[in-house]
Structures are given as structure tokens and as C-alpha cells.
Amino acid sequence: xMEQKTNMENIFDKLGDLKSFFIYGQKLIPxxxxxxxxxxxxxxxxxxxxxxxxxxxxxxxxxxxxINRVTNATEVATTEILDVVDGVxxxxxxxxxxxxxxxxxxxxxxxxxxxxxxxEKIETRMMNITISLQVQDITSQQLSSVNHLIQSIQEKLSxxxxxxxxxxxxxxxxxxxxxxxxxxxxxxRYDKNSKSQELVDSLxxxxxxxxxSQEEIxxxxxxx
Amino acid sequence: xxxxxxxxxDSVTMRRIVANSLKTIGHELFVEASDGKEAMVKLNSxxxxxxxxxxxxMPEVSGLELVRTIRxxxxxxxxxxxMVTTRGLKEDxxxxxxAKVNNYIVKPFTPQILKEKIEQIISSAA
Numbered sequence: 151x152m153e154q155k156t157n158m159e160n161i162f163d164k165l166g167d168l169k170s171f172f173i174y175g176q177k178l179i180p181x182x183x184x185x186x187x188x189x190x191x192x193x194x195x196x197x198x199x200x201x202x203x204x205x206x207x208x209x210x211x212x213x214x215x216x217i218n219r220v221t222n223a224t225e226v227a228t229t230e231i232l233d234v235v236d237g238v239x240x241x242x243x244x245x246x247x248x249x250x251x252x253x254x255x256x257x258x259x260x261x262x263x264x265x266x267x268x269x270e271k272i273e274t275r276m277m278n279i280t281i282s283l284q285v286q287d288i289t290s291q292q293l294s295s296v297n298h299l300i301q302s303i304q305e306k307l308s309x310x311x312x313x314x315x316x317x318x319x320x321x322x323x324x325x326x327x328x329x330x331x332x333x334x335x336x337x338x339r340y341d342k343n344s345k346s347q348e349l350v351d352s353l354x355x356x357x358x359x360x361x362x363s364q365e366e367i368x369x370x371x372x373x374x
Numbered sequence: 375x376x377x378x379x380x381x382x383x384d385s386v387t388m389r390r391i392v393a394n395s396l397k398t399i400g401h402e403l404f405v406e407a408s409d410g411k412e413a414m415v416k417l418n419s420x421x422x423x424x425x426x427x428x429x430x431x432m433p434e435v436s437g438l439e440l441v442r443t444i445r446x447x448x449x450x451x452x453x454x455x456x457m458v459t460t461r462g463l464k465e466d467x468x469x470x471x472x473a474k475v476n477n478y479i480v481k482p483f484t485p486q487i488l489k490e491k492i493e494q495i496i497s498s499a500a
Contacts, residue, residue: 225385225387229387229390232387235394280391280394280395281482281485284388284481284483285482286385286387287481288460288481291460333432335430335461338460338481341482346480349462349464349467350462350467350477350478353464353467354471354477354478
């Protein structure tokens, strides 16, 4: 009799637990419904994000190509300017020779001296144009650095697209589209101040003054 | 003895500017290469080359690798090498000097600096 009572008590306890579970479940249902609603509203958003990523990824090679075109166009234009500079420099050189020859025949003449002085100024200016055209090489290295960054962004986005869609990006960019490591200097600057050159000169002097073994030269620079 | 330069740079513009600068300071003899690999071919096939002016950042074989390759060959141990590059950081300069470049110019450069460095190298070799 005692044992039967205990069993009944156990059943009632279990029923009580079950009741509590149902009450808890009733409370949980609206929360679960809210989660489902949220998921349903999020799916189109995620699909949209996925589409945008795929779209952006497909546009990246075009941006890189455009940057390469800028580099090529500036190189062509710089070569054209250098052709003109060479032509003018040759003309100036022959003018200078002719004026020198007139000067040697006629002797000192103020106008001739003035003209020769002007020609020398033009020569210096032509050389300054040539020096300034080094900016093309420096900016092309900066653009290569940007293309290198674009490449790493494209690789990350392609990997993200692959994870989201389980599909490989079919648009494989040309090998020549992106610059390889080491072919450019990301820190290239068009800076005419001579600080870097002064640093070079001091280090070269230091090296040249220590006419020692390579091991000692390495030691000399070990803490630089 | 006239100097015959090997100008090594992947930039057409820079090769032209270096060549023009050499002409301005009175040097007319030069050959060109667009990377370190081509430079080695030219150097090995032209006995008259007696001065190398090289950039650092180039495809195939970089300027620094070119310097190391040249210096590793006993025949070229004393060959003057001038590096002309955009790399102006201390660690870069030190690395180039350790690789045994004779001198170093940071771009942008002037023909005067080029002349000064060439003369320094030639006078210290004499």
C-alpha cells in the first residue's frame, strides 16, 4: 500500500513537471515565432548582401584594369613629352653652336652674350622638365600598390562569395592585371627634399670609411 | 677609358631619363635592360659594360638580387654598381650597402647627383 502511494506520488510529480514544461512552452512559443519572423525578414536582406558582394567582386577587375590603363597612358604621354624635350634640346644645342661660332667670328657682342645666357637658362629648364617627369615612375608604383590592395580585397570577397553560395568565382582575372610583390615600392614618394639622400650619403661614408671585412660591415649596420 | 653603362629599370620613362641625364653629364655609351634577368644576359654578352645603374623594384629578378648575383661572380667583384631607386628607408639603404652596391641614389634625382655619385665611385676605384 505504501509502495503504491509512492508510485502515485511519483506520477503526480511527473505530471506536475510536464505541466510546468507546457506552461514554459506556451511562454516560449511567441519568442520562437519572433525569431522565425526575424529570420524570414533577414533572408531577403542576406540575399541582397550576397548579390551586392558578387556584383562588387565582379567590378573589381575593371577598376584594376582602369588603373593599369592610367599607368600606361601616363607612360605614353611621358615618352611623348620626352621626345619633344629631346627635339627642343637638340635645336637649342645647334642654336648654341651657331651663336658660339658667330661670337668667335664677330668677337664679344652684348646681344650675343645675352642670347647665349638665355639659351643656357632654357637648357636648364628643359632638364628640370626631364627631372620632374620622374613623377610618372613614382606614381605608377603608387598605383601598383593600390592595385595590389584591390587584389587582396577581391580575393577576400571571392572567398566570402564562395562560402555564401558554394560556387567558385568564374571570372578569373588576367595574370597581368595585378602587380607581383616586389615589383613596386608602396612607399614611393615624389619628394624633392634631400633628407633621404643625406641619409644615404652618411651611411655610404660610414661604410667607405670602414675598409673592413664584409662581416665587420654587417656588424657596423647591425643596429641601424 | 670611356664608361659604358648598363641601365636597368622596368620603367621605360626612367631608362630614358637616366640615359638623358648621362648624356647631359657627358656619357654617351649605354645599353638598357628592363629587369635583372635581362641585365645579366646583357652583362655576360657585352664585355665593354663597365658600370651598372640599377633600379630596385623590378619583375623577374629585382635590383637587389641582381647586385647579389653580380657580386657572387668573381669576374664582377669590382664592377661599379649604382642603385637608383624610390626606396629611401634606412633599412633599404643598409640592405643595398650590405649587398655591396658602390653607391645609392633616391629618386627623384638630378643629373648633378648622378654625376657626383659616378665620379665618387670611379675615384674610389682608382
